[in-house]
Amino acid sequence: MNKKIKTILKEDARVKVSGSLWLESDGKHFFGPGPVELLERIAETGSISEAAKQMQMSYKKAWELVNALNMQTKNPVVIPRTGGEKGGGSIITEEAKALINYHREMRKRFTKFLEEETQRLKI
Amino acid sequence: MNKKIKTILKEDARVKVSGSLWLESDGKHFFGPGPVELLERIAETGSISEAAKQMQMSYKKAWELVNALNMQTKNPVVIPRTGGEKGGGSIITEEAKALINYHREMRKRFTKFLEEETQRLKI
DNA sequence: CTCCGTTATATATTTAAAAATATAACGATA
DNA sequence: TATCGTTATATTTTTAAATATATAACGGAG
Numbered sequence: 063m064n065k066k067i068k069t070i071l072k073e074d075a076r077v078k079v080s081g082s083l084w085l086e087s088d089g090k091h092f093f094g095p096g097p098v099e100l101l102e103r104i105a106e107t108g109s110i111s112e113a114a115k116q117m118q119m120s121y122k123k124a125w126e127l128v129n130a131l132n133m134q135t136k137n138p139v140v141i142p143r144t145g146g147e148k149g150g151g152s153i154i155t156e157e158a159k160a161l162i163n164y165h166r167e168m169r170k171r172f173t174k175f176l177e178e179e180t181q182r183l184k185i
Numbered sequence: 186m187n188k189k190i191k192t193i194l195k196e197d198a199r200v201k202v203s204g205s206l207w208l209e210s211d212g213k214h215f216f217g218p219g220p221v222e223l224l225e226r227i228a229e230t231g232s233i234s235e236a237a238k239q240m241q242m243s244y245k246k247a248w249e250l251v252n253a254l255n256m257q258t259k260n261p262v263v264i265p266r267t268g269g270e271k272g273g274g275s276i277i278t279e280e281a282k283a284l285i286n287y288h289r290e291m292r293k294r295f296t297k298f299l300e301e302e303t304q305r306l307k308i
Numbered sequence: 309c310t311c312c313g314t315t316a317t318a319t320a321t322t323t324a325a326a327a328a329t330a331t332a333a334c335g336a337t338a
Numbered sequence: 339t340a341t342c343g344t345t346a347t348a349t350t351t352t353t354a355a356a357t358a359t360a361t362a363a364c365g366g367a368g
Contacts, residue, residue, distance in 0.1 A: 072259055078210075085203075091203075122347085234314060243357050266364090268315085269314085270367060
């Protein structure tokens, strides 16, 4: 019989089980917490560059995240519009909203999983 | 009602839910797949440096992983011995074996979680 | 008491990732 | 048609991470 974990770890250590979760295709991550937040901010601001700025992310990286997402979906999740009164902007589609919502639900289940695992550590 | 995910993603994309899992204390990761494999190889080879070489990891990083682990446990998981016939070596303790075993079990549950989530994508 | 290969540690170098910078196209508006 | 800020893209620079290199201590075996 193995020792229990809580008898092994230092008592004062506030240890928890943590992790991250994403969607991947062909081994490449294309959807996770970062893209979700980015989509939300694009929806709010109507601009990829402004969303990126809010997240202290380079425009390039933001664009790459958006692009990677668009590559995995039948219809784009972000529709860009260049030129015009404000120089341009971007809107997110219903598909993007569905992805955001899906991620929220999945995240809830993952959080529950992590909490259960953390609890198990202490038994 | 939101669109279903499988109607959004490209049909040919072999998408799956993936993730990673670790133990952290004070926000610092100290136990995950890397350290587990390292411990196993130290057990096999009796040497941190040999284990590191097998994993194509620098000795420094290997030592840091071992050290970070030892810092979180009451008793060390790896006991080093310097000098001697082979110049030295390291053995892992019962505590290390328990950690390895614990990780295996946790990993099983996580794999199940990921499979369920991947399945859910396709509904 | 010399020789090993390993641990332990510091320092230097390399590499890869990220960010910063630069530039052109775009189109509504004034 | 000149202006504006954004998208899109390439190129350069910066930063951080990882690796490589160097060095000393160690102790059993020959």
